[in-house]
Amino acid sequence: MRMLLVAALLLSALTLDQQHGREIYRRGKFAGSAVGTATIGAEGVPLPSSSFACATCHGIWGEGSRESGIEPPSLVWKRLMSPAVSPVTSRRRTAYTPETLRRAITAGVDPSGAHLHPGMPRYSMPDERLTELLAYLERLGDDDDTDPGVTATSIRVGAALPLSGPLEPAGRSIRETLEQLFADASRNGGIYGRRIELVVEDSGGTAAGLLEATRRLVAGDRVFALVSSFETAGDMDAGRLVETAEIPLIGPVALSPHDKNLPNAYVFYLLPSLYDQARAVVDFIAAKEAPRHPRLAVIYAGTALDQDVVDGLRSQAARDGLEIVSEQSDVPSAVTTVLARQANYLVFAGDGAGLARVGRELDQAGNGPVLVGFISTAQSGVGQLPPSVAARALFAAPALPPDTRQASAFFSLLQAGHSPRTYLGLRTSAFAAGSVLLQALRSSGSRPNRDSLVGTLERLQHFETGVTAPLTFGPNRRVGSAGAVVLALDPASHDFVVVSGWIAPKN
Numbered sequence: 001m002r003m004l005l006v007a008a009l010l011l012s013a014l015t016l017d018q019q020h021g022r023e024i025y026r027r028g029k030f031a032g033s034a035v036g037t038a039t040i041g042a043e044g045v046p047l048p049s050s051s052f053a054c055a056t057c058h059g060i061w062g063e064g065s066r067e068s069g070i071e072p073p074s075l076v077w078k079r080l081m082s083p084a085v086s087p088v089t090s091r092r093r094t095a096y097t098p099e100t101l102r103r104a105i106t107a108g109v110d111p112s113g114a115h116l117h118p119g120m121p122r123y124s125m126p127d128e129r130l131t132e133l134l135a136y137l138e139r140l141g142d143d144d145d146t147d148p149g150v151t152a153t154s155i156r157v158g159a160a161l162p163l164s165g166p167l168e169p170a171g172r173s174i175r176e177t178l179e180q181l182f183a184d185a186s187r188n189g190g191i192y193g194r195r196i197e198l199v200v201e202d203s204g205g206t207a208a209g210l211l212e213a214t215r216r217l218v219a220g221d222r223v224f225a226l227v228s229s230f231e232t233a234g235d236m237d238a239g240r241l242v243e244t245a246e247i248p249l250i251g252p253v254a255l256s257p258h259d260k261n262l263p264n265a266y267v268f269y270l271l272p273s274l275y276d277q278a279r280a281v282v283d284f285i286a287a288k289e290a291p292r293h294p295r296l297a298v299i300y301a302g303t304a305l306d307q308d309v310v311d312g313l314r315s316q317a318a319r320d321g322l323e324i325v326s327e328q329s330d331v332p333s334a335v336t337t338v339l340a341r342q343a344n345y346l347v348f349a350g351d352g353a354g355l356a357r358v359g360r361e362l363d364q365a366g367n368g369p370v371l372v373g374f375i376s377t378a379q380s381g382v383g384q385l386p387p388s389v390a391a392r393a394l395f396a397a398p399a400l401p402p403d404t405r406q407a408s409a410f411f412s413l414l415q416a417g418h419s420p421r422t423y424l425g426l427r428t429s430a431f432a433a434g435s436v437l438l439q440a441l442r443s444s445g446s447r448p449n450r451d452s453l454v455g456t457l458e459r460l461q462h463f464e465t466g467v468t469a470p471l472t473f474g475p476n477r478r479v480g481s482a483g484a485v486v487l488a489l490d491p492a493s494h495d496f497v498v499v500s501g502w503i504a505p506k507n
């Protein structure tokens with residue numbers, strides 16, 4: 001029991017009441033819902049308290065602000081508890097007491113009985129919530145008024161990774177890379193004097209495991225942010241959890257971002273969607289074959305990712321003036337139909353086993369279309385393609401293969417950590433995600449908090465990791481890169497060779 005109490009104190013210097021008060025201060029909410037109403041001016045209509053969070057006017061650390069003509073004053077406790085002059089009305093007031101402070105918030109009256117400027121809303125909320133808000137105001141802006149996971153000397157970051165089961169080696173290589181990167185960044189003073197501490201929870205590589213591991217990181221380990229969590233195809237629950245908990249997740253390792261729906265404000269993907277990869281493939285073919293207009297065909301399996309490919313092909317083929325002469329789900333007669341329609345390129349959207357099977361059918365038919373596959377979903381089938389098909393096949397990849405010159409920071413890290421050059425795709429993803437997080441922490445100032453981390457990430461432009469395309473986010477952009485690079489197979493060595501630069505699809 002005692003151990004637990006000590007641990008809780010170390011994890012957050014704020015009491016539970018104060019933490020609730022902070023949510024009211026920053027968001028106008030308690031447990032995700034408005035706590036009451038806020039009214040501006042004598043004739044004002046009461047609006048949900050969440051429309052007038054204190055922090056929007058008084059600043060996240062209660063420092064006050066100078067925006068929009070009126071200057072909401074600093075709410076630092078020492079100032080409230082001393083006589084002061086209003087920067088807005090120049091009226092002098094005496095010191096507040098907890099009772100007069102409540103009255104200022106609910107009735108807009110200062111301790112001397114004068115009305116505050118009407119720019120300060122009047123709030124109506126349950127007494128309990130007001131008590132919590134006051135408990136927080138007492139700590140607002142203190143050195144230890146930090147977000148969970150942040151202390152004067154450390155920032156705790158979490159990753160949910162498969163550390164058991166068949167995906168264990170994948171999880172291990174991501175963990176190793178992040179540990180090396182953060183150890184490196186923590187040397188020589190770290191980030192504003194804080195070292196980066198990695199906490200990893202085992203997801204077992206399943207959707208249910210990912211949700212549980214994320215929950216442990218958020219609620220138990222109380223991490224500040226998440227990085228490189230290993231997503232399972234089709235899973236949305238863990239994403240929803242980070243969204244409600246408002247915890248930034250940077251660079252989840254995923255086959256393709258879930259960017260079809262409204263983007264999740266807290267999840268920042270680095271690598272392009274299959275939709276944009278498919279569009280880049282069409283641009284590549286159109287440019288390579290110009291002025292001819294090659295005939296495209298697509299065979300797709302049943303997942304949402306495969307549908308993304310089809311949608312991307314359709315939209316870009318229409319743009320580039322190419323015809324899709326056959327569009328079929330992955331049924332036994334599909335290849336026969338493609339051959340009958342005399343397609344020049346057959347794009348396959350499905351997994352590795354499907355790619356290999358379509359490759360064998362094309363091989364039996366002789367000189368058919370060029371087969372095009374996607375590394376993100378079908379890499380496992382590449383090695384099983386018959387030589388005649390493999391020799392002409394093309395593959396779209398979400399990032400350039402790491403080249404020792406561009407990616408020198410990545411390779412130095414591998415070398416310094418004596419890491420094997422296995423799982424390079426996963427290691428580069430983890431390296432990129434960790435680098436983005438470090439960059440965002442460096443530029444979001446000496447008082448790390450999740451709101452400013454999200455704001456900083458939104459302003460990231462053309463950030464070079466050396467192992468991905470340059471990354472750009474924005475207020476409505478949660479996927480850092482769009483496009484693909486096209487690879488072919490070297491017939492002798494069976495290694496991939498890069499046959500294009502980075503292709504950003506034309507709009």
Ligand code: HEC
Nearest residue numbers: 052053054057070072073086088089104116117119120121
């Ligand atoms: C829309 C902007 C706005 C919001 C939102 C807002 N305030 Fe204010 N607040 C002001 C302004 C402007 C003043 C200055 C009034 C004056 O000096 O007459 C003020 C003054 C105050 C004062 C009096 C300070 C003093 O020195 O006398 C307190 C206390 C206060 N606000 C607390 C809060 C709390 C707590 C919240 C959230 C529940 C909040 N405010 C939300 C704009 C805002």
